[in-house]
Amino acid sequence: MTQSSAPDDKLMSDTLLVREYLANLPDKTELASSERDQYRHAIKKLLKEKNAVLVAHYYTDPELQSLAEETGGIVADSLEMARFGRDCNAQVLVVAGVRFMGETASILSPEKTVLMPTVEATCSLDIACPIEEFAPFCDQHSDRTVVVYANTSAAVKARADWVVTSSIALDVIEHLKAKGEKILWAPDRHLGHYIQEKTGADMLLWNAACIVHEEFKAKGLFDMKTLYPDAKILAHPESPASVLSMADVIGSTSQLIKAACDLPDQTFIVATDQGIFYKMQQLAPEKTFIIAPTAGKDATCRSCASCPWMGMNSLQAMYESLRDGSNEVRVEAELAKKAMIPLQRMLDFSAQHKLKVQGKA
Numbered sequence: 001m002t003q004s005s006a007p008d009d010k011l012m013s014d015t016l017l018v019r020e021y022l023a024n025l026p027d028k029t030e031l032a033s034s035e036r037d038q039y040r041h042a043i044k045k046l047l048k049e050k051n052a053v054l055v056a057h058y059y060t061d062p063e064l065q066s067l068a069e070e071t072g073g074i075v076a077d078s079l080e081m082a083r084f085g086r087d088c089n090a091q092v093l094v095v096a097g098v099r100f101m102g103e104t105a106s107i108l109s110p111e112k113t114v115l116m117p118t119v120e121a122t123c124s125l126d127i128a129c130p131i132e133e134f135a136p137f138c139d140q141h142s143d144r145t146v147v148v149y150a151n152t153s154a155a156v157k158a159r160a161d162w163v164v165t166s167s168i169a170l171d172v173i174e175h176l177k178a179k180g181e182k183i184l185w186a187p188d189r190h191l192g193h194y195i196q197e198k199t200g201a202d203m204l205l206w207n208a209a210c211i212v213h214e215e216f217k218a219k220g221l222f223d224m225k226t227l228y229p230d231a232k233i234l235a236h237p238e239s240p241a242s243v244l245s246m247a248d249v250i251g252s253t254s255q256l257i258k259a260a261c262d263l264p265d266q267t268f269i270v271a272t273d274q275g276i277f278y279k280m281q282q283l284a285p286e287k288t289f290i291i292a293p294t295a296g297k298d299a300t301c302r303s304c305a306s307c308p309w310m311g312m313n314s315l316q317a318m319y320e321s322l323r324d325g326s327n328e329v330r331v332e333a334e335l336a337k338k339a340m341i342p343l344q345r346m347l348d349f350s351a352q353h354k355l356k357v358q359g360k361a
């Protein structure tokens with residue numbers, strides 16, 4: 001049974017909140033190629049001097065992704081970013097992503113310094129699930145196991161029994177269902193709905209959405225498929241159910257990249273942030289990737305199929321953060337200890353089910 005946690009007026013107020021955040025974002029400055037080269041050179045030097053490593057998400061600017069790869073860092077999904085940060089020898093982690101990723105890095109590696117190019121980069125899912133509302137909601141449903149998506153604050157994680165990423169969510173819910181547990185899921189309702197459909201688990205869903213994935217439209221996708229009849233559709237499960245119903249592969253960022261490489265098809269329509277094209281084109285240069293259509297200019301997202309907060313990670317901001325040691329993210333020790341419990345549960349589960357998780361397209 002799927003249940004919905006909040007009426008549409010809550011969703012409306014969250015959307016207004018997100019619009020307000022977006023309206024206040026600074027405009028992105030385009031750098032000349034000579035300036036880019038200077039920043040890249042300076043960042044490489046600082047990374048060495050400070051024993052620092054760059055940990056970048058697939059949705060960040062390709063420029064940052066390539067820099068991470070060239071300097072011994074990593075480009076990955078949020079689960080792999082967290083693991084890499086914990087296991088590497090560097091003393092400083094420079095996390096190019098959004099705030100919850102920096103917090104997760106700090107929780108997993110309290111002895112390391114975590115810097116971010118920008119601490120203002122957040123996520124519509126995080127914004128729409130404040131602990132002040134979430135904690136009482138959990139208290140009202142104390143018979144349910146609380147499973148939260150990684151895109152949440154440290155305080156929300158600390159209130160949860162499990163933290164999951166999109167690459168592992170389905171496996172964890174299947175596991176909990178087999179144990180007869182009822183689930184309280186937060187915050188992404190599309191991903192929650194998708195998992196509920198796949199597993200048949202009893203899930204009570206928090207009512208929030210990713211502003212980027214929510215803008216992919218089934219009608220536009222249908223029209224695009226008419227233009228490219230041989231293309232396979234790859235979709236992230238944060239997309240609406242109508243879009244997912246047309247997808248050939250549904251999966252996390254890592255799973256979509258794997259599918260783009262493994263499938264024999266030549267053309268793919270991709271419903272996720274277009275930052276992912278950097279890695280897809282790198283691994284499958286002979287294939288064609290087309291971004292799935294969105295609602296266009298009037299949509300909630302300022303630049304559709306491109307997360308505005310991920311876009312705040314620039315070369316300039318990264319350089320300044322490394323140079324000055326600014327934008328440090330540190331989760332207070334007591335809170336970190338509590339948030340570590342559900343995070344560790346996910347990492348242990350992932351290690352035990354490694355083959356299954358990695359083998360999924």
Ligand code: SF4
Nearest residue numbers: 123124210211212307
């Ligand atoms: S793409 Fe969506 S889920 Fe990812 S950080 Fe941006 S708003 Fe959050």
